[in-house]
Amino acid sequence: MVSSSLRIHELCKRYGDFVALAPTSLDVASGEFLTLLGPSGSGKTTLLSLIAGLAHPDEGRILIDDTDVTHSPAYDRDIGVVFQNYALFPHMTIEDNIAFPLKMRKVADAEARRRTAEALETVRLPHVAKRYPRELSGGQQQRIALARCIVYRPAIILMDEPLGALDKKLRDQMQLEIKRIHRELGTTIVYVTHDQEEAMTMSDRICLMNAGAIEQLGTPEDLYFRPRSVFVADFLGESNLLSATVRGVDGDGLDIVLAAQAAPSRAVGNGGSFAAGEPIKVMVRPQNLVVGDAGGGGQLSGRISGRLLDVMISGSLTRLYIAPETVGMPQLVAAHPTRSGAAPYEIGQLLSLGWHAADAVAIRDGKGI
Amino acid sequence: MGAPLVLLLALFLVYPVGQLLLLSVYGDNGFTLAQYRQLFASSVYLDVLLITLNISLVTTLVCVITGYPIAYLISVVDKERKTTLLFWVLLSFWTSFLVRAFAWIVLLGRNGVINKLLISLGIISSPASLLYNFGSVLVGMVNALLPLAVLTMLAVMENIDRTLPRAAATLGARPGMAFWRIYFPLSLPGVAAAGIMVFVTAIGFFIVPALLGGRRETMITQLIIDQVQQTMNWGFAGAISVLLLFVVFIVFAAYDRLLGLSTMTGAAAPRNAAPSRSSGPLHKAGDALLTLLGAVSDRILRLLPSRRRDRNPDQAGMGLQAFVWIMLLIISAPTILMIPLSFGTGGLNWPPQGFTLHWYETVLSSPLWTQAMLRSLMVGLGTGLLAMLIGTPAAFLLVRSDIRGKAAWLAFILSPIVVPRMIIAVGLFYVFARMGLIGSAFGLILGHTVVAVPYVVMTMMAVLRNYDTRLDHAAQSLGARPFATLRYVTFPILGAGMMSSFLFAFATSFDELTIALFATGGLNATLPKQFWDEVTLEVSPAIAAVSTCLFVFMGLLIFVAERLRRRAAAR
Numbered sequence A: 001m002v003s004s005s006l007r008i009h010e011l012c013k014r015y016g017d018f019v020a021l022a023p024t025s026l027d028v029a030s031g032e033f034l035t036l037l038g039p040s041g042s043g044k045t046t047l048l049s050l051i052a053g054l055a056h057p058d059e060g061r062i063l064i065d066d067t068d069v070t071h072s073p074a075y076d077r078d079i080g081v082v083f084q085n086y087a088l089f090p091h092m093t094i095e096d097n098i099a100f101p102l103k104m105r106k107v108a109d110a111e112a113r114r115r116t117a118e119a120l121e122t123v124r125l126p127h128v129a130k131r132y133p134r135e136l137s138g139g140q141q142q143r144i145a146l147a148r149c150i151v152y153r154p155a156i157i158l159m160d161e162p163l164g165a166l167d168k169k170l171r172d173q174m175q176l177e178i179k180r181i182h183r184e185l186g187t188t189i190v191y192v193t194h195d196q197e198e199a200m201t202m203s204d205r206i207c208l209m210n211a212g213a214i215e216q217l218g219t220p221e222d223l224y225f226r227p228r229s230v231f232v233a234d235f236l237g238e239s240n241l242l243s244a245t246v247r248g249v250d251g252d253g254l255d256i257v258l259a260a261q262a263a264p265s266r267a268v269g270n271g272g273s274f275a276a277g278e279p280i281k282v283m284v285r286p287q288n289l290v291v292g293d294a295g296g297g298g299q300l301s302g303r304i305s306g307r308l309l310d311v312m313i314s315g316s317l318t319r320l321y322i323a324p325e326t327v328g329m330p331q332l333v334a335a336h337p338t339r340s341g342a343a344p345y346e347i348g349q350l351l352s353l354g355w356h357a358a359d360a361v362a363i364r365d366g367k368g369i
Numbered sequence B: 001m002g003a004p005l006v007l008l009l010a011l012f013l014v015y016p017v018g019q020l021l022l023l024s025v026y027g028d029n030g031f032t033l034a035q036y037r038q039l040f041a042s043s044v045y046l047d048v049l050l051i052t053l054n055i056s057l058v059t060t061l062v063c064v065i066t067g068y069p070i071a072y073l074i075s076v077v078d079k080e081r082k083t084t085l086l087f088w089v090l091l092s093f094w095t096s097f098l099v100r101a102f103a104w105i106v107l108l109g110r111n112g113v114i115n116k117l118l119i120s121l122g123i124i125s126s127p128a129s130l131l132y133n134f135g136s137v138l139v140g141m142v143n144a145l146l147p148l149a150v151l152t153m154l155a156v157m158e159n160i161d162r163t164l165p166r167a168a169a170t171l172g173a174r175p176g177m178a179f180w181r182i183y184f185p186l187s188l189p190g191v192a193a194a195g196i197m198v199f200v201t202a203i204g205f206f207i208v209p210a211l212l213g214g215r216r217e218t219m220i221t222q223l224i225i226d227q228v229q230q231t232m233n234w235g236f237a238g239a240i241s242v243l244l245l246f247v248v249f250i251v252f253a254a255y256d257r258l259l260g261l262s263t264m265t266g267a268a269a270p271r272n273a274a275p276s277r278s279s280g281p282l283h284k285a286g287d288a289l290l291t292l293l294g295a296v297s298d299r300i301l302r303l304l305p306s307r308r309r310d311r312n313p314d315q316a317g318m319g320l321q322a323f324v325w326i327m328l329l330i331i332s333a334p335t336i337l338m339i340p341l342s343f344g345t346g347g348l349n350w351p352p353q354g355f356t357l358h359w360y361e362t363v364l365s366s367p368l369w370t371q372a373m374l375r376s377l378m379v380g381l382g383t384g385l386l387a388m389l390i391g392t393p394a395a396f397l398l399v400r401s402d403i404r405g406k407a408a409w410l411a412f413i414l415s416p417i418v419v420p421r422m423i424i425a426v427g428l429f430y431v432f433a434r435m436g437l438i439g440s441a442f443g444l445i446l447g448h449t450v451v452a453v454p455y456v457v458m459t460m461m462a463v464l465r466n467y468d469t470r471l472d473h474a475a476q477s478l479g480a481r482p483f484a485t486l487r488y489v490t491f492p493i494l495g496a497g498m499m500s501s502f503l504f505a506f507a508t509s510f511d512e513l514t515i516a517l518f519a520t521g522g523l524n525a526t527l528p529k530q531f532w533d534e535v536t537l538e539v540s541p542a543i544a545a546v547s548t549c550l551f552v553f554m555g556l557l558i559f560v561a562e563r564l565r566r567r568a569a570a571r
Ligand SMILES: Nc1ncnc2c1ncn2[C@@H]1O[C@H](COP(=O)(O)OP(=O)(O)OP(=O)(O)O)[C@@H](O)[C@H]1O
Pocket: A015, A018, A019, A020, A038, A039, A040, A041, A042, A043, A044, A045, A046, A047, A194
């Protein structure tokens, strides 16, 4: 098993006046699977190419296993990159493509052949060795790109939206494949994706980026259940965001009052600090919004009533779109598992909604910490 | 829709060339091989053929080797610098061969810049004779054909995926290795295409050897001109043409064997065509050679002081940039140096003295020159229009419909580029003489359209391929009838592309000498013909004035065409 830790210190990249990556620090532990997630143009590829040595930072340092590699050229870094468009060499056979990094490292021919075959086994494509890249399907090319990357066992592997071009089913398969390879080789992986579900299922930690900076770094649960900003709450999964004011803080819990409502309710903090009187947002995930008295009315903390606007059944989940009766409150989404034979909803029907205190997460309004 | 084009090529390409070839074997008494016996009787003509091949080969090598770094740099620099570099290449490309050859006469003359420079540097004491030898022909030929080589290679290099060399770097390849193992093999089709384009064009050249060469640099097309103009010996001209055509054919056949003709247009091999599974000893040797080259370059690179620290890995080295700019200077400078001389009172001697508009007045007050200008403009416009009218429908047909044998049709349409221009010209002369079209503008327009139409078809095909046909469908679904769709959707979007291919055809005609040499019949000269007549008679500053005008005119034309192209690309 080969893997290295990666440390990024105040790394910054500008294109003219435009800041593609604001000074950013990030530690990736040896053997970790870290995902860079974020909207288009948020600087994910920029960060990745800086790490790989394909672009040069304006400021900051990059350390691999505590060795400064900021100024090392790409070919000296021992980092593997799986490019978004695969970047297989069109004039070489699959075999030659995979053997290329070994050749560059002057690995003996026999050994190179053995390892190439092994890598092809790993990605389960031993029969395509003699073909050319254009004779493979997209998914197969993808796996070859992966094989070419793991064959020389780089200490760190970077992947830029490697599954971007694949259909849903192949994507799921490849996700499992990548996870398996990660488990077997124990390599440190930095992974870029647009797809939040992919990020949630694959990563040890997620680094959510926005406008060239890190918005939040943490485990998938952290980001999902304790978003540090409205942006994170909004970006990851569906959420209902309600305006509120803090009344008091005790331990991890908060007393709050929802805007345009008189009744006080409870919420939990997201790890940040709050002061009494501060305006905040309260996030309730759709599946935590309890419709009717199903959850046992007594224990519910918040309560809202609203009219049903629309119902959508998307397979396993039923989504309800609700307009609250309270003026100025945004439209809400509630979701629960689809049940067969349940009483049908009627559009326009008045529903009462509630949530448990533990499911209402307080977030500082505006930008997080 | 392709009928007019087929008719045009059949009447004014296939028929005349066929006639010429027939004339070589038909004498007054029927079939005869007398012409060929004469051709091979002495070594004179074979010697000329050997000289032609020698000059063409050296020219090709120099053009490809020096053009490669230029094309490479243009393909990697950012947009702004690319526009600048490309402008100089295009300016040179479009500046008349005549103007450039003439500029070298002046530059290399006894009182030219080079001699003056060498003397003032104390390298020589009296003017050396730099003209009328192999070197001066080579310089002229390279100057003439380098832009073509650069543009052909550029077409391939621009399509090489930029992430591939980067991917190689992450896989552990040093820059030299990444270049030789990855970039270079991928750029080879461009190199081959440039090689054959330059070689075939060079074989058919006569302007440069006639103006810059001595007797020992006579090329084969000059023999054809002599036969037609001096002795009116059609049969023998036909026989030489057959020889020339045969050589060109061999070259193409060899190319096809080695690389496949489909790489000619710079297009990569079709996606699903199985590549040849080359694992033979040749392939192995090539592999080893490239690896060796890579290792050697990396050794050398490592010896250089490391500037890598703060360098963007994508940026081109200073050495490369310097080389490219020097080459661009060499190919542009002669024409630019012509400008001050055309305003000087000291004739064509360097340095220019005084200031006068005398030469411009001489030219403008000479009816020969003004009529030639008018005629060239008229023929150019006519050619542009006719080539568009005939070429555009054919391009539509080739792109939009599923006609059988597309590759064969394409080869046929492109054949006017491949058949040496001189053979077309002589054949047309013969046919036009029969039809009474000699000296008529219409005949010239027809002839020029034959050679311009392939460019129109190619440009329009490229434009049409990029055109999203869903827009047409959208328009039709919104209620537009076919004509309205064309008028409101298709043409407005294709307009810029059509305009630039019109300009291409115009410029081809405006600069055409070979066909004009015969088809004008001594009267009604076009501008290049007038230029040629004057320059073979006497090298005068008036010609420098004409050169300057032509240079400026072409500069403007490229500027406009480039603007249009970018507007089209921006959509
Ligand atoms: N060479 C460049 N010159 C100028 N700006 C650039 C360059 N490369 C990237 N940028 C800008 O930097 C910002 C970040 O780009 P980056 O490619 O890192 O985004 P990303 O997060 O990978 O987006 P995506 O998810 O769409 O791939 C973008 O706004 C982009 O326009």
